[in-house]
Amino acid sequence: MSPGRVALASVLLLPVMARAAAPDYPVKDTPEAAIHRGSVVFQHYCILCHGAKGDGTGRAARLYDPKPANLVLSNKNDHYKELIIRMGGKAMGRSEFMPSWGNELTDEQIADVVAHLRSIRSPAVVMP
Numbered sequence: 052m053s054p055g056r057v058a059l060a061s062v063l064l065l066p067v068m069a070r071a072a073a074p075d076y077p078v079k080d081t082p083e084a085a086i087h088r089g090s091v092v093f094q095h096y097c098i099l100c101h102g103a104k105g106d107g108t109g110r111a112a113r114l115y116d117p118k119p120a121n122l123v124l125s126n127k128n129d130h131y132k133e134l135i136i137r138m139g140g141k142a143m144g145r146s147e148f149m150p151s152w153g154n155e156l157t158d159e160q161i162a163d164v165v166a167h168l169r170s171i172r173s174p175a176v177v178m179p
């Protein structure tokens with residue numbers, strides 16, 4: 052092959068090679084990436100109370116009354132969830148056992164965990 056053809060061939064191959072190198076988990080600023088990151092936040096900070104599935108059946112759930120919310124069946128909108136996650140239950144007139152995470156989680160982590168909660172919400176939930 053002439054040098055020109057080699058160069059052309061490698062330019063044509065570039066997209067193929069780039070695709071082969073792409074990781075099989077979501078990256079960058081896509082909704083899927085936010086949900087993925089949010090699920091990691093959720094695993095670290097929330098499942099003790101809300102449970103791995105978010106249905107309010109974490110290992111510590113029975114210690115609390117009222118119980119940790121079932122986030123699969125929650126009909127609260129994203130804005131409300133962001134506020135209660137950031138400020139805690141007490142500031143929202145709810146149980147003080149829902150901690151405030153504003154000093155622990157970054158704005159991005161809070162937005163990501165809200166995206167995760169949106170992704171696990173049951174399609175049967177009727178939003179007000």
Ligand code: HEC
Pocket residue numbers: 092093096097098099100101111115117118119120121122125126127132135136140144145146147148149150152164
């Ligand atoms: C120590 C236990 C505990 C932990 C840890 C906890 N929560 Fe909660 N959460 C609660 C309780 C209890 C309630 C219910 C408050 C009530 O009904 O008054 C609640 C309520 C909520 C609600 C309101 C849902 C609704 O439908 O009203 C959201 C959203 C929420 N939690 C998200 C989270 C997220 C996200 C995390 C992790 C960053 C988290 N919680 C960690 C105990 C906890």
